[in-house]
Amino acid sequence: MLVKWTKDLELGVAFVDADHKVLIKLLNQINDCIDQHEESTIVGSVLEALVEYTDYHFRREEKMLEACGYLALEAHMATHRHLSAQVRKIYTDYQTEPWEISPADILAFLKSWLVEHIMGHDFEYRDACVGNPAAEKLANELSFFEQTEQAPFSDWANLRIMLVDDNPNFRRLINTLLKAVGVRHLQLVSSAREGVAKLSQNPADVVLCDMVMDGMNGIDFARELQTMNLSTRVIMMTGYSTDEMKDRGAGLSIQGYLEKPIKARSLLESIAKAAV
Ligand SMILES: [Fe+2]
Ligand SMILES: [Fe+2]
The missing domain is CATH 3.40.50.2300 (Response regulator)
Structure with a gap:
């Protein structure tokens, strides 16, 4: 396991902690796939999921920060954009030339950005946002994918x-x-x-x-x-x-x-x- 979830990583906002846990799980799964020399469609699927979930998490977090009136929102969004672009680049590089990429480099990078994102950038907004259920609710309303009018769906719990x-x-x-x-x-x-x-x-x-x-x-x-x-x-x-x-x-x-x-x-x- 590359990164283990511990109490130290917990920020105190339920959806943020849940998202961070998902991101860490995906990172560990990429690690396991690479360790087992898994075929590239599987590693690709996990990398793709990490890219998409990162975007989704950033959108939710920004929605909450905006609703909290967080003063450093612009700077935080800039770090998100930067990290998003880097994660996406890893994925596209892997797609185009998987054999040219060192798995150890991918993992070292993913690990450092994730820990940097959680422990560095996110802990800075903690005081401004913990205990603001209205802001959390707004962020929770965002869907992982674009819902079409013909097929709106949210009942995942009963499916x-x-x-x-x-x-x-x-x-x-x-x-x-x-x-x-x-x-x-x-x-x-x-x-x-x-x-x-x-x-x-x-x-x-x-x-x-x-x-x-x-x-x-x-x-x-x-x-x-x-x-x-x-x-x-x-x-x-x-x-x-x-x-x-x-x-x-x-x-x-x-x-x-x-x-x-x-x-x-x-x-x-x-x-x-x-x-x-
Ligand atoms: Fe975050
Ligand atoms: Fe963040």
């Missing part, structure tokens, strides 16, 4: 989701992201067979399913679900192109397709769309 994926690091990432937005009913399974067996006992509203797995693949899984007459909606994910997936899934009831490395926003948008 039942299953993830079927044979990669443990990917399951961990999805677990972190979904829990971060408030999902409480989440089944994580490592094979399609296990998914079929579990769904007959514990139904799910939405299933995220990996396309390529040993044994039963995603398409056979979707076919099997149709014979079971479940109202479950299926979102298919793969490292291959979505066009190829769509061809293979033609005729089956599949609500959405996602390409790996996945984007956290697209993932949540697809689930929200399938859920309404």
Whole structure:
């Protein structure tokens, strides 16, 4: 583990601490993926999630600081912009030339910016914002992704989701992201067979399913679900192109397709769309 969450990192504003914990979890997951020489679509998915969650966290924090009337807001926003750009650069460099990047450098940088951000910049606004529930409420109203009028969705706490994926690091990432937005009913399974067996006992509203797995693949899984007459909606994910997936899934009831490395926003948008 690269950074361990301790009481010293706690600032005293619930959503800020929760966000910081998510960011630290993602950082540790990148560390584990790199350690295990994980394939680049998985490392890419986790890096992408870190970039997106960083933006989301900064937006929420700035909303709260503005509502508190924090005097150094402009300077704080400038540090956010700077950090955001650096994290994004790491991700795009990794995307373009993964073999040219030293994992140790990525991790050292991510660790230092995260600790610098939390212990350095954020602790400076502590006195101005702790104990201001109105400001916290405003920040909490921001959504992780753009909600469309056709498909507004916020009931993450009651949505039942299953993830079927044979990669443990990917399951961990999805677990972190979904829990971060408030999902409480989440089944994580490592094979399609296990998914079929579990769904007959514990139904799910939405299933995220990996396309390529040993044994039963995603398409056979979707076919099997149709014979079971479940109202479950299926979102298919793969490292291959979505066009190829769509061809293979033609005729089956599949609500959405996602390409790996996945984007956290697209993932949540697809689930929200399938859920309404
Ligand atoms: Fe922060
Ligand atoms: Fe901050």
